[in-house]
Amino acid sequence: MNTEFGENRGTYGPGEVPPEYEQSAVAEEFTTTRQRLVEGVLGDRMALFGAVVILLFILTAAFAPYIAPYGEEQTFGFMKEPLSSSQGDFDDDGELEQAFHPLGTDSFGHDILTRLIYGAQVSLLVALATLAVAFTFGTAIGILAGYHGGWVDSLLMRYVDFQWAFPELILGVAIIALSGGLGVVNVVIAIGIAYIDDFARLIRGEVLSIREEEYIMAAQTVGMSDVRIMTKEILPNAVAPLIVQATLMLPLAILAEAGLSFLGLGVRPTTPTWGLLLSDGRQFISEAWWISVMPGLAIMLTVLAFNMFGDGLRDAFDIDEGEVEAR
Amino acid sequence: MRRYVLKRVAHAVFIMWLVATTVFFGLRAIPGGPVSAMLGQESTPEAAQALRQQLGLNDPWYVQYSDWMVDLATFDFGQSLTTSQPVAELVMQAAPRTASIGAVAVVVGLGVAVPAGIVSATRKRESVDYLATVAAFLGLSMPAFFVGILLALVFGVWLDLLPVFGYTPLAEGVAPWLESILLPGVAVGLPYGAVVMRMMRSSLLEVLDEPYMKTALAKGVGSRVRLYKHALQNALIPVVTVAGIQLALVLVGSVTVELVFGIQGLGRLLVDSMLDRNYPVTQVVILLVSAVLVFTNLAVDLAYTAIDPRIRYGGESA
Numbered sequence: 001m002n003t004e005f006g007e008n009r010g011t012y013g014p015g016e017v018p019p020e021y022e023q024s025a026v027a028e029e030f031t032t033t034r035q036r037l038v039e040g041v042l043g044d045r046m047a048l049f050g051a052v053v054i055l056l057f058i059l060t061a062a063f064a065p066y067i068a069p070y071g072e073e074q075t076f077g078f079m080k081e082p083l084s085s086s087q088g089d090f091d092d093d094g095e096l097e098q099a100f101h102p103l104g105t106d107s108f109g110h111d112i113l114t115r116l117i118y119g120a121q122v123s124l125l126v127a128l129a130t131l132a133v134a135f136t137f138g139t140a141i142g143i144l145a146g147y148h149g150g151w152v153d154s155l156l157m158r159y160v161d162f163q164w165a166f167p168e169l170i171l172g173v174a175i176i177a178l179s180g181g182l183g184v185v186n187v188v189i190a191i192g193i194a195y196i197d198d199f200a201r202l203i204r205g206e207v208l209s210i211r212e213e214e215y216i217m218a219a220q221t222v223g224m225s226d227v228r229i230m231t232k233e234i235l236p237n238a239v240a241p242l243i244v245q246a247t248l249m250l251p252l253a254i255l256a257e258a259g260l261s262f263l264g265l266g267v268r269p270t271t272p273t274w275g276l277l278l279s280d281g282r283q284f285i286s287e288a289w290w291i292s293v294m295p296g297l298a299i300m301l302t303v304l305a306f307n308m309f310g311d312g313l314r315d316a317f318d319i320d321e322g323e324v325e326a327r
Numbered sequence: 328m329r330r331y332v333l334k335r336v337a338h339a340v341f342i343m344w345l346v347a348t349t350v351f352f353g354l355r356a357i358p359g360g361p362v363s364a365m366l367g368q369e370s371t372p373e374a375a376q377a378l379r380q381q382l383g384l385n386d387p388w389y390v391q392y393s394d395w396m397v398d399l400a401t402f403d404f405g406q407s408l409t410t411s412q413p414v415a416e417l418v419m420q421a422a423p424r425t426a427s428i429g430a431v432a433v434v435v436g437l438g439v440a441v442p443a444g445i446v447s448a449t450r451k452r453e454s455v456d457y458l459a460t461v462a463a464f465l466g467l468s469m470p471a472f473f474v475g476i477l478l479a480l481v482f483g484v485w486l487d488l489l490p491v492f493g494y495t496p497l498a499e500g501v502a503p504w505l506e507s508i509l510l511p512g513v514a515v516g517l518p519y520g521a522v523v524m525r526m527m528r529s530s531l532l533e534v535l536d537e538p539y540m541k542t543a544l545a546k547g548v549g550s551r552v553r554l555y556k557h558a559l560q561n562a563l564i565p566v567v568t569v570a571g572i573q574l575a576l577v578l579v580g581s582v583t584v585e586l587v588f589g590i591q592g593l594g595r596l597l598v599d600s601m602l603d604r605n606y607p608v609t610q611v612v613i614l615l616v617s618a619v620l621v622f623t624n625l626a627v628d629l630a631y632t633a634i635d636p637r638i639r640y641g642g643e644s645a
Contacts, residue, residue, distance in 0.1 A: 176601075262583055264602075265598070292476050296473035299469075303469075
């Protein structure tokens with residue numbers, strides 16, 4: 001075979017391969033998906049940063065009552081600057097104490113750091129619940145449409161196209177108005193529904209190519225039910241883009257929740273959320289800038305982390321940028 | 328080509344009809360209609376009945392629906408339920424404000440994003456590229472209203488350079504108008520620009536990798552011509568799509584940013600009317616917003632043919 005390499009004739013004996021072709025003879029070492037992901041994330045400085053911040057965010061949310069320096073509703077001096085302290089009797093023992101506020105206090109006298117830590121809980125909760133709604137319905141619609149084709153596909157995808165024409169926040173505002181009330185559940189439903197279309201479009205595209213695979217035909221031949229094929233055969237094979245889409249949707253959900261709260265259409269006014277805190281501080285921007293800026297920075301840092309992690313994950317899974325939609 | 332355009336326009340009109348119908352039924356499905364909202368605490372069954380009669384809410388749904396369609400076709404949008412002002416007047420007042428913010432946002436967004444994307448792609452892995460990438464990430468991660476608050480704080484409160492509240496119509500001079508919408512425009516334009524910049528960068532990088540770029544190099548085509556004539560023309564196609572679709576981002580950003588800067592634009596009108604259950608206003612604003620989005624998408628699709636002569640629709644010659 002190597003005799004075809006004119007120049008190398010004689011240099012390399014029978015069975016020998018010229019050096020420039022040696023590389024290709026070595027099979028790439030097998031790496032599991034998990035190895036590939038871990039290496040991809042660790043090797044990408046931005047993704048690593050994202051992963052660390054996300055971990056901190058989740059821990060903060062999970063252990064909020066233990067981390068927060070003060071109680072959720074405890075009040076101190078109004079509009080204290082960052083790094084200042086207020087003096088007073090805060091634990092009812094008849095003595096004066098110093099209460100240190102690393103990020104200042106808001107217009108009600110709440111410690112901003114405490115409110116932000118509790119706000120992380122709401123943000124994480126809303127983001128995950130929203131994801132669950134969008135994922136469940138979007139994936140169901142996408143799989144049904146892609147697997148059955150025909151009129152089911154036309155009908156479901158017409159709906160998805162229709163929804164796709166609307167910006168998520170506008171849709172969210174409309175659904176909040178329709179459901180007629182504030183509250184975490186309504187926010188989750190509104191944002192969740194607004195992101196169904198992204199999942200549906202993505203999964204349908206995946207299903208269209210998976211449907212033609214031989215193992216699907218095999219499954220059909222042995223008489224597996226459609227539901228079983230969809231959940232046991234198709235879904236696991238479409239999981240990579242779904243994970244990436246989910247990672248990129250979480251920050252959008254956090255932004256949407258903040259946006260709705262900012263408009264006064266989100267959770268109830270006393271709930272500590274970043275969007276609401278930011279919105280409360282808006283009117284005091286000239287006297288106490290930190291009330292708005294601190295929660296804004298919290299939103300920014302979290303969303304940034306999810307975006308960077310999601311990008312790294314997308315590269316590690318080697319998914320085309322056009323396939324999953326960021327924003 | 329003409330048949331294609333006609334087909335697309337017909338499709339756009341169909342979508343608009345669908346939106347109008349959905350909005351009509353959706354808003355009427357809300358529990359607690361405008362009547363209870365308008366009468367408030369003093370609502371009695373008789374008063375509510377009289378008001379429903381007056382507003383035409385007692386008619387069967389098909390009468391209301393056909394009235395609504397006729398009104399739409401004749402551009403008669405009715406009156407606001409809360410202030411009795413004609414809806415058309417309210418919308419005409421608000422629309423120029425949102426349009427001004429949107430225009431500044433698009434100009435700023437595209438003006439910065441496209442060159443930044445080109446520089447970033449041609450100098451991949453240089454410090455300029457890292458700077459632009461990080462800036463785009465930050466832009467993606469900040470909600471427009473937070474950018475707005477930061478800008479208001481820095482340029483309005485600390486530097487005292489620009490007004491941070493209210494809107495000055497264009498009729499009162501170009502400079503005051505621009506001053507009043509510059510900050511909101513930039514706030515809305517930053518996230519928009521970030522999306523466009525990322526698309527520009529990745530699209531151009533992909534094209535620069537194509538074999539025909541090597542061919543051009545081998546032929547001895549100069550680097551400028553190679554970049555602007557060979558690469559950019561192809562790389563711009565997905566950018567145009569994204570820039571068009573993401574105009575939605577500008578509209579959404581405008582809703583929240585208008586609140587920051589106290590500008591009574593379409594966003595404020597929409598949110599306020601929804602909270603007041605002010606059907607006539609909500610309907611028209613949603614229709615207007617979706618019309619803008621639907622027809623922007625149409626324009627983007629049609630613009631492809633101009634940018635990319637290879638695209639011929641439906642097998643017909645243009």
